[in-house]
Amino acid sequence: MDLIDQAESILQQLFTAIKQYPREKEDISIFNVIRDEYDKIEDEKMRRIVGMCLAAIEDHEGSDLTELSTKSYGVADGNLDAPVLTIDNGLGSFIKQIVNRHNLPVELNTIVTHIEISNQSNGIVHISTLDGRHYSSKYVLITIPLGCLKARSIVFNPSIPDWKLLAVDKMGFGLLNKVFLQFSSIFWEENLQNIDIITNHYYQFYICMPESCILVLYAAGSYAREFEQYTDEETVQTLVTSLGRIYPLMTDPIKWLVTRRAHDPYACGSYSNFAVGADLETVKELARESHDGGVHWAGENTNYSGSIGYVDSAFESGQREAKYIQEKLKQS
Ligand SMILES: Cc1cc2nc3c(=O)[nH]c(=O)nc-3n(C[C@H](O)[C@H](O)[C@H](O)COP(=O)(O)OP(=O)(O)OC[C@H]3O[C@@H](n4cnc5c(N)ncnc54)[C@H](O)[C@@H]3O)c2cc1C
Known part of the structure; x- marks a missing residue:
């Protein structure tokens, strides 16, 4: 068996352990389930290959294996097909088309700070903005990211x-950042789709x-959280140093862009996942209306009947709540 076959066989064992974790037992992290088997891998190269494949789960979920639920592993993907669709010029262009076609009164750069449903207001919801x-x-539909709910950003x-x-705090909110490095010319093999760098300390x-x-x-x-502590220049230098070990002839980048979603007050992270202890019941609580039915909730973290953490999740949950509110308005 070559190295890759061996790694695949080890990974299969690890995934079997995750999937077969007894439902009746208390939830623990994915890392805790696989740690013993992973520690048994003696060959350093093999540990790195297996570690790289496990790190792909962390990239996908935006959280460390030590934080992710074993019992809810895979639930967030719902029945989503493999991702095949990309939209030219980004998702904003898709939203713009919907807004234009239906002449929707969208107000950008409008930061909500307070939502009030006082006893005197006869059930009417009052929304105040920073400006x-x-x-x-009569109703309000909240779709701010789970990270902002965790930060209690709206009063x-x-x-x-x-x-x-309780559900807001229990559900996980992952962080995925990107660093774009632009060079004056390419120094890697032109047909490469990815470059993976694995060391004992990190995976890039x-x-x-x-x-x-x-x-x-x-x-x-x-x-990703660690990177957010550094300046752009420090981050770029770290990456150039590690790339330089593989490509000694590379030149420094001419431009870069570093995202810091944890520090963005309107994101506070990237997307939801199932942290240890969170399950579909948690998602249902996130979706449940509150304030005597005046406040409704949508967004990727509330899509209990499908996937969690995707554009599809946000879209489906928005449709679900819009239909529900429409029904309520018809009946009132
Ligand atoms: C790096 C990255 C890569 C991703 N890749 C994919 C992918 O390939 N495929 C995929 O399907 N999904 C992907 N996702 C996930 C996807 O983008 C999200 O799941 C989706 O955008 C969630 O939509 P949402 O409407 O729930 O929340 P958001 O898109 O986060 O929208 C919430 C909005 O609320 C606004 N807001 C926050 N606070 C306030 C406030 N106080 N007042 C007013 N507005 C406020 C924010 O500005 C934001 O516009 C990715 C996410 C990231 C971060």
């Missing part, structure tokens, strides 16, 4: 009920875009 505007409505009066805050995964001489680093979980 001092006020809106009133609710009365406050968000405890059962929902780059997507290659030879047409624009760009490498994009994907950094997830604690690795």
Whole structure:
């Protein structure tokens, strides 16, 4: 058996251990389930290959294996088909088309700070924004990221009920950052799609875009959080040093862009996942209406009947709640 076959066989064993973890037992992290088997791998090269494949789960979920639920492993993917669709010029262009076609009154750069449903307001929801505007409505649909809910970025009066805050805190919110490095010319093999660098201390995964001489680093979980502490220049220097060990003739990048989603107050991270202890019931609580039916909840973290953490999840949950609110309006 060659190295890759051996690695595949070890990985299969590890995934079997994850999938066969007894339902009746208390949830523990994926890392805790596989640690003993992983520690048994004596060959250093093999440990790195297996470690690289495990790190792909962390990239996908945006969290470390030490944080992810074993019992809910795979649930977030719902019945989603393999991702095949990309949209030219980004998802914003898709949203713009919907907005234009239906003439929707979308107000950009409008930061909600307070939502109030006071006893005196007869069930009417009052929404206040940072620039001092006020809106009133019968219902409100909240779709801010789970990270912002964890940070309690909007003040609710009365406050968000405890059962929902419990779910907000229980569900995981991953972090995936990207570092774009543009070079004056390519120094890697033109037909490469990815470059993976594995050391004993870290795993780096780059997507290659030879047409624009760009490498994009994907950094997830604690690795991504660590990067957010550094300046752009420090981050770029770290990456150049590790790439330089493989490509000694490479030149320094001419441009770069480093995302810091954990520090972005309107993101506070990237997308949801099942942290240890979280399950579909948690997602249902995130989706459940509150404040006597005045406040509704959608967004990728609430899509209990499908996937979690994807664009599809956000879209489906938005449709679910919009239909529900429409029904309520018809009946009132
Ligand atoms: C790096 C990265 C790569 C990804 N890749 C993919 C992929 O390949 N395929 C895929 O399907 N999904 C991908 N996703 C996930 C996908 O982008 C999200 O699941 C999806 O965008 C979630 O939609 P949402 O509407 O729930 O939340 P968001 O898209 O986060 O929208 C929430 C909105 O709320 C706004 N907001 C926050 N606070 C306030 C406030 N106080 N007042 C007013 N507005 C506020 C934010 O500005 C934001 O516009 C990726 C995510 C990241 C970060």
